[in-house]
Amino acid sequence: MLQLLKxxxxxxxxxxxxxEQIEQLKAMIKEKSQVSNILKIYSKSEQFKELNKNGLKxxxxxxxxxxxxxxxxxxxxxxxxxxxxxxGKLLFCFNxxxxxxxxxxxxxxxxxxxxxxxxxxxxxSLQSGYVMSCAFSPSGxxxxxxxxxxxxxxxxxxxxxxxxxxxxxxRPKYVLIGHEQYLSCCKxxxxxxxxxxxxxxxxGCWDIEKEQMVDTFLGHTGDIMSVSIDRSSHLCITGSIxxxxxxxxxxxxxxxxLNFCGYHESDIKWLYKNKNK
Numbered sequence: 001m002l003q004l005l006k007x008x009x010x011x012x013x014x015x016x017x018x019x020e021q022i023e024q025l026k027a028m029i030k031e032k033s034q035v036s037n038i039l040k041i042y043s044k045s046e047q048f049k050e051l052n053k054n055g056l057k058x059x060x061x062x063x064x065x066x067x068x069x070x071x072x073x074x075x076x077x078x079x080x081x082x083x084x085x086x087x088g089k090l091l092f093c094f095n096x097x098x099x100x101x102x103x104x105x106x107x108x109x110x111x112x113x114x115x116x117x118x119x120x121x122x123x124x125s126l127q128s129g130y131v132m133s134c135a136f137s138p139s140g141x142x143x144x145x146x147x148x149x150x151x152x153x154x155x156x157x158x159x160x161x162x163x164x165x166x167x168x169x170x171r172p173k174y175v176l177i178g179h180e181q182y183l184s185c186c187k188x189x190x191x192x193x194x195x196x197x198x199x200x201x202x203x204g205c206w207d208i209e210k211e212q213m214v215d216t217f218l219g220h221t222g223d224i225m226s227v228s229i230d231r232s233s234h235l236c237i238t239g240s241i242x243x244x245x246x247x248x249x250x251x252x253x254x255x256x257x258l259n260f261c262g263y264h265e266s267d268i269k270w271l272y273k274n275k276n277k
Contacts, residue, residue, distance in 0.1 A: 070147075071134045073136050130149065132148070132185075133146055135188055137190075137191050138188060138191065141157065142154055142157070144188065149183075150179045152206070153174075153175055154176070156173040174209070175211065176196065176204075185225065187227050187229045189205075189250065193206065194208055195227050197227045197238055201222060202224065203217035203236075203248070204217070217248050217253050220238065220244065225240060225269040235257070243262075245259075246259050
């Protein structure tokens with residue numbers, strides 16, 4: 001009799017867990033529907049029409065994320081695109097000339113797409129669902145991502161170019177742990193050096209193979225939100241919510257070379273440099 005009661009109790013617990021999972025899935029579907037509706041409304045808005053008047057035309061529409069997209073990065077061939085979202089997906093888009101079919105998935109993955117066929121080629125599982133930044137290495141063989149887990153995760157995707165069908169990668173090649181708060185941005189200097197910025201008001205220069213932060217850039221008084229690099233000069237510039245932008249030489253990180261302050265009244269959240277210049 002006791003054994004039967006235990007079985008009934010176990011069934012009740014399993015039913016409760018199933019109900020909780022169903023509710024979570026319903027919430028995710030609802031959120032996804034809301035985002036789709038927002039996109040439809042925006043495409044009909046005056047703001048969108050004004051962009052078209054200025055000569056801007058949509059060349060391709062990449063659908064797949066159902067959370068806010070916080071980061072994108074172009075491959076060196078200007079043909080591949082990496083995107084990171086707070087739905088926990090890192091999408092690897094192949095050839096941005098065609099429409100990508102919409103999908104829904106409850107796991108954290110890096111998706112690899114062939115947009116000529118609009119089919120998903122393969123995926124890489126991510127450890128965190130709260131991604132804020134992503135980047136290609138100069139060769140395109142490595143991808144980096146990070147977010148609210150305070151960690152920069154690096155995958156080797158070189159095999160994807162050799163054999164799409166047999167490519168499987170569930171574990172990162174390198175995990176860079178050292179920041180005390182969220183990772184807001186990451187950029188590669190080369191295949192073994194990456195710069196990360198964080199909500200802990202610091203930027204870090206990493207030896208990727210050793211998984212060690214070899215230098216720390218100190219000087220900002222607020223969260224550092226972005227970094228832009230110049231590989232030819234070893235320089236990088238960081239932007240922070242303290243309203244300043246600072247230029248650094250990653251070979252001599254003890255102090256910034258230039259400090260731009262008083263030009264912005266609010267946060268500096270994004271910095272840009274043309275990769276081809």
